[in-house]
Amino acid sequence: MLGLDPNKKFRLRVFYKKLNSLAYLSQLELARALEYSIRRSGLPFALSNGFSPHMKISFGRALSVGVESNCQIFDVFLTKYINDKQALDVIKENMPKNLLAYDAKYVDDNEKAASDAFSQNWYQATVDTKIEKIKLPKEITVVRKKKIKILDVEDFLIGDVSIKHIDRNNSMLDFCLQIKTSGSLKPDVFVKNVLESSGYSDAKVLKLLLYKAI
Amino acid sequence: MDNIFDKIKPCLFEIKKASRYIGGEFNAPIIDANSDNFNFCMCYPDIYDIGQSNQAVKILCNKINEIDGFAAQRSYLPDPDAQKVFENNGISMFSLESFSPLCQFDAIGITVSHDLLATNILELLHFAKIPIRSKDRNNQHPFIFGGGPMYCNPEPYHAFFDIITIGEGEIATINCIKELKRLKDKGLSRQDILHKLSVMDSIYVPSMYKIKNNEHLVQTVFDDVPKKIKKAVYKDFHSSSAYDNCIVPFTELVHNRVNVEILRGCARSCRFCQAGVMYRPVRERSKENICAAVKEGILNTGYDEVSLTSLSSTDHSQIKEILQDLNDYTQGKGLRVSLPSQRLDSFGLDMAKLVAGEKKGGLTFAIEAGTQRLRDVINKNVTEDNIFSSIKYAFENGWNRAKLYFMIGLPTETDKDIIAIASLCEKILECAKESAGKKRSHNVNISVSCSIFVPKAQTPFMWDGQITFEESKRKIDLIRQNIKSRAISFGWHDPKSSFIEAVLSRGGRECSNLIEQAWKCGSKFDAWKEYFNFEAWLEAAKKCSINMEILACQNYEIGQQMPWEHISLGVDKSYFIKERNLALEEKTTQDCTFESCNNCGACKNLGIGNKICKAKK
Numbered sequence: 164m165l166g167l168d169p170n171k172k173f174r175l176r177v178f179y180k181k182l183n184s185l186a187y188l189s190q191l192e193l194a195r196a197l198e199y200s201i202r203r204s205g206l207p208f209a210l211s212n213g214f215s216p217h218m219k220i221s222f223g224r225a226l227s228v229g230v231e232s233n234c235q236i237f238d239v240f241l242t243k244y245i246n247d248k249q250a251l252d253v254i255k256e257n258m259p260k261n262l263l264a265y266d267a268k269y270v271d272d273n274e275k276a277a278s279d280a281f282s283q284n285w286y287q288a289t290v291d292t293k294i295e296k297i298k299l300p301k302e303i304t305v306v307r308k309k310k311i312k313i314l315d316v317e318d319f320l321i322g323d324v325s326i327k328h329i330d331r332n333n334s335m336l337d338f339c340l341q342i343k344t345s346g347s348l349k350p351d352v353f354v355k356n357v358l359e360s361s362g363y364s365d366a367k368v369l370k371l372l373l374y375k376a377i
Numbered sequence: 378m379d380n381i382f383d384k385i386k387p388c389l390f391e392i393k394k395a396s397r398y399i400g401g402e403f404n405a406p407i408i409d410a411n412s413d414n415f416n417f418c419m420c421y422p423d424i425y426d427i428g429q430s431n432q433a434v435k436i437l438c439n440k441i442n443e444i445d446g447f448a449a450q451r452s453y454l455p456d457p458d459a460q461k462v463f464e465n466n467g468i469s470m471f472s473l474e475s476f477s478p479l480c481q482f483d484a485i486g487i488t489v490s491h492d493l494l495a496t497n498i499l500e501l502l503h504f505a506k507i508p509i510r511s512k513d514r515n516n517q518h519p520f521i522f523g524g525g526p527m528y529c530n531p532e533p534y535h536a537f538f539d540i541i542t543i544g545e546g547e548i549a550t551i552n553c554i555k556e557l558k559r560l561k562d563k564g565l566s567r568q569d570i571l572h573k574l575s576v577m578d579s580i581y582v583p584s585m586y587k588i589k590n591n592e593h594l595v596q597t598v599f600d601d602v603p604k605k606i607k608k609a610v611y612k613d614f615h616s617s618s619a620y621d622n623c624i625v626p627f628t629e630l631v632h633n634r635v636n637v638e639i640l641r642g643c644a645r646s647c648r649f650c651q652a653g654v655m656y657r658p659v660r661e662r663s664k665e666n667i668c669a670a671v672k673e674g675i676l677n678t679g680y681d682e683v684s685l686t687s688l689s690s691t692d693h694s695q696i697k698e699i700l701q702d703l704n705d706y707t708q709g710k711g712l713r714v715s716l717p718s719q720r721l722d723s724f725g726l727d728m729a730k731l732v733a734g735e736k737k738g739g740l741t742f743a744i745e746a747g748t749q750r751l752r753d754v755i756n757k758n759v760t761e762d763n764i765f766s767s768i769k770y771a772f773e774n775g776w777n778r779a780k781l782y783f784m785i786g787l788p789t790e791t792d793k794d795i796i797a798i799a800s801l802c803e804k805i806l807e808c809a810k811e812s813a814g815k816k817r818s819h820n821v822n823i824s825v826s827c828s829i830f831v832p833k834a835q836t837p838f839m840w841d842g843q844i845t846f847e848e849s850k851r852k853i854d855l856i857r858q859n860i861k862s863r864a865i866s867f868g869w870h871d872p873k874s875s876f877i878e879a880v881l882s883r884g885g886r887e888c889s890n891l892i893e894q895a896w897k898c899g900s901k902f903d904a905w906k907e908y909f910n911f912e913a914w915l916e917a918a919k920k921c922s923i924n925m926e927i928l929a930c931q932n933y934e935i936g937q938q939m940p941w942e943h944i945s946l947g948v949d950k951s952y953f954i955k956e957r958n959l960a961l962e963e964k965t966t967q968d969c970t971f972e973s974c975n976n977c978g979a980c981k982n983l984g985i986g987n988k989i990c991k992a993k994k
Contacts, residue, residue, distance in 0.1 A: 184382070185627075187395035192627045199403065199625055202679030210711060229390055257679070259403040259625075367387065 544608030
């Protein structure tokens with residue numbers, strides 16, 4: 164075809180879930196697992212330039228260890244156009260159990276990087292206690308690179324924390340945290356502080372799921 | 378069996394590298410804890426990062442999972458911090474496929490690839506809540522199998538294993554567990570089962586043998602138990618597929634690559650080498666078999682590197698054709714083919730070009746001794762010509778780094794041989810720099826690693842003692858003083874851990890007490906620098922009244938009966954004696970796959986000869 168750029172890369176955005184035991188993978192381990200999946204799929208991935216060429220793939224924002232997710236993304240750059248449904252099928256087949264690709268679509272080159280694609284993360288935290296009432300902390304203290312930082316909760320929390328009783332012994336907390344370029348408030352840290360300030364410091368978090376990202 | 382993942386999950390928050398304990402890797406089998414299968418758990422007594430690379434675990438799990446009615450899973454020791462967390466939460470050692478406690482399995486296999494894993498075997502059994510001594514187990518407990526290089530002299534481990542498989546597990550272990558299932562289904566008692574298994578080929582049941590009257594050799598308890606146990610050889614190895622299902626770990630290992638076993642066995646006959654005796658005769662897989670396996674391995678794993686593994690891969694009669702085919706295949710795909718340590722006498726110009734790959738890692742050469750005289754004594758048939766031409770070809774063709782292995786404390790060694798190591802390394806560096814040319818010579822570096830000779834059972838040097846600490850230190854200092862160049866880095870193995878290796882390598886049944894005491898005194902992860910506890914071993918030896926110096930350093934009379942007389946690897950004892958005497962005369966023995974037969978007895982005694990694809994020069 165005339166005018167077709169032979170160096171054009173096709174940016175395929177893959178949507179996947181990271182569930183159950185895979186919550187405990189580090190970001191690096193997850194990245195490698197996704198790379199191996201792409202290699203196994205046989206898709207024509209592009210290589211980066213430079214002395215040590217590697218797969219051109221970019222990942223969504225890193226999840227904290229222990230957090231499951233229904234809405235993760237990564238972008239892989241292909242050297243050839245492959246039908247997105249076919250690409251999705253072959254990626255699905257080659258992912259380990261508990262990494263579940265559910266959608267794939269091409270995005271424009273000038274689309275924001277995968278790590279900046281979303282600004283709001285919605286979480287559900289399952290806790291092993293019946294939570295009656297929430298008292299939000301005003302500030303949360305975190306340690307970042309040996310420095311103590313104080314984060315204002317209202318900078319990160321959008322809306323309220325809603326409570327749902329699953330059964331006699333367990334509750335689910337539902338909340339939305341904003342992602343800021345200046346830094347983030349991790350959901351596990353947030354939940355721990357909320358439980359403490361509400362008088363449930365002994366409560367254990369059984370599951371933490373990122374269920375929606377926009 | 379139970380699936381205790383729900384109990385394990387909450388612990389994972391407190392543990393570093395939790396990926397080691399979650400299973401679920403790509404290509405891992407899916408195993409139901411509740412099925413009717415005979416459940417076998419294959420263990421490596423070290424952490425996941427190390428055990429998951431072990432070929433025996435991979436091969437046996439794959440083979441057992443192919444059999445109807447059998448299921449094999451994996452398990453590895455947690456790192457010590459993680460183990461504390463598990464123990465504090467009431468969790469005992471569990472498998473990675475169905476997360477079932479090891480104590481609920483029908484049988485457990487522990488592969489012992491070197492003697493510094495000894496105390497970890499006990500750590501594993503203890504964490505699994507299984508009595509560490511065979512005699513204390515009852516019908517509720519799994520049968521504990523041992524295998525791996527340990528079988529050359531299994532006596533130090535005799536108290537801990539119910540069954541030890543001698544030789545290749547594809548035959549010995551598989552046959553044994555099939556028979557074990559059959560006997561268990563018939564309802565026989567544990568004792569009766571062990572007695573019946575002891576009669577099988579290549580199966581050693583230590584409890585069916587005992588030491589009488591302060592002698593150091595074992596004798597059988599029953600008449601039908603064989604007096605000598607011969608190793609099993611997987612006779613179809615060469616025609617079997619080189620492709621093995623390969624699990625892709627989430628955890629980053631030292632090497633993340635596909636391993637394809639291209640041949641088994643090595644007939645170079647280096648006199649210190651136990652592996653060469655363990656795996657003879659030599660059996661090569663065909664070029665077509667290997668290349669197909671490489672391609673399938675890459676497709677099924679997504680790895681970008683393949684290692685062609687064996688004891689001496691450049692000795693494969695078709696190695697050049699294999700590398701040529703693979704080079705054509707990997708061209709432009711970003712894939713690499715690597716070979717373990719190269720033979721200096723087969724690394725010519727063409728090999729240098731073929732092993733290129735797209736990235737040039739370091740090359741590894743095992744020279745072992747500094748003078749031709751000593752190389753002839755140990756039968757390392759490598760000349761200075763071989764060394765310098767290999768270095769020349771390598772560095773002319775793009776390599777900048779080489780790693781050289783040497784051994785000190787070899788039989789008949791003198792200071793002249795020691796100083797020669799240093800001068801040889803200097804000469805090699807000079808040659809490397811010259812070959813690399815002006816542009817790259819400042820990038821050239823040589824790293825030298827020196828180990829201390831450990832007399833190994835079932836080798837011609839089994840009667841030679843290890844040198845003392847003082848001697849080790851003196852010789853290492855001598856080398857260091859004589860290496861002047863900064864482009865040569867010199868490292869050496871800890872003489873204390875080498876000493877323990879020597880003790881367990883030649884020790885007899887008394888060493889079970891030693892290992893148990895050492896473990897009770899706090900020894901574990903002896904192969905890890907940060908954990909090796911020499912004082913614990915000294916204390917244990919004192920408590921057991923064992924003189925470790927004799928076991929490690931004594932020079933026995935050539936031909937003396939040693940604790941492993943009842944174990945045969947197929948090679949006649951007369952051959953070992955002949956070889957040891959040839960060493961004294963500084964005479965060499967040639968590789969029988971190149972030259973004529975040396976009458977070691979292996980082919981005759983084992984009923985299978987060398988299987989070579991193409992005639993060698």
